[in-house]
Each structure stands twice: as C-alpha cells, then as structure tokens.
Amino acid sequence: MKPASTVIRQLFVAVLVAGLLGCAGAGQTTGEFVDDSSITTKVKTKLFNDPATSGWQISVRTDGGVVYLTGVVASATEKARAGELARSVAGVKSVRNELTVK
Numbered sequence: 186m187k188p189a190s191t192v193i194r195q196l197f198v199a200v201l202v203a204g205l206l207g208c209a210g211a212g213q214t215t216g217e218f219v220d221d222s223s224i225t226t227k228v229k230t231k232l233f234n235d236p237a238t239s240g241w242q243i244s245v246r247t248d249g250g251v252v253y254l255t256g257v258v259a260s261a262t263e264k265a266r267a268g269e270l271a272r273s274v275a276g277v278k279s280v281r282n283e284l285t286v287k
Contacts, residue, residue, distance in 0.1 A: 220250070220276060221247040221248060221249070221250070222247070223276070224247045224250065224252065224274055224276050224277060225245050225246065225247045225252070227274045227275075228245045228247070228252055228270065228271045228274050228277075229245050231270040231271075231273070231274065232245070232267060232270060235266065235270055237262070237263060237266045238258070238263055238266055238267050238270065239258065239259070239263070242256045242257055242258060243255070243256040243258065243267055243284065244256050245271070247277075249278070250276055250277060250278035250279075251277075251278055251279050251280075251281060252271045252274075252277050252279070252280045252281065253280075253281045253283060254267055254268065254271060254280065254281065254282045254283060254284050255283045255284065256284055256285070257284070257285050257286075257287050258284050258285070258286055258287070259286070259287070260286060261286050263284075263286075264282060264284045264286055267282065267284060268280050268282040268284075
C-alpha cells in the first residue's frame, strides 16, 4: 500500500494535467494555449512597464499568436505605442489593435 502523501501527490498531478488539457480552447492544443497565455502575459507586462501606456485600460487576448488589443486610451500615440509593444513580443504573428481613442 502506498503512503497517503504519494497518493495525494499523484492525485494532484492528475488534476493539474486534466486542468491544463481542459483549458485549451476549441481547436487549440495545450501547447498552443500555453504559448498564447505566455504571449498575453508578456504583452501585458510590457504595457504596464511602459510609461506611455496605461496597462490597466488595455485588454489583451491572444489566439493562435494573433494579439487583440481592446479598451480605451487617451491618444493616438498611446494606441500606436501599445501596438508596437505587442509586436515586439516573441511569438506574436500579428496584432489587431482595436483600441479606441477618447
């Protein structure tokens, strides 16, 4: 009989793997989902760290390497800068800059 800690560890790993597999979107493999999530995180980080962009106002979604930027920004310059930052992330195939200037 296995010790309880080993059984719990195996159960935890099984649940974690099932969760990752379940997170993949329709038509996406787990690897593609992880890559898209990584791209989204890197883009958001760049937006937060850049003084010219308001990271809180910009939503980022990535699907198949295509980054979608949505939200409201203060100027055309900020919109353009957000697009530049998104394009600079490794793995980005294209950027759909749908930001609204108010």
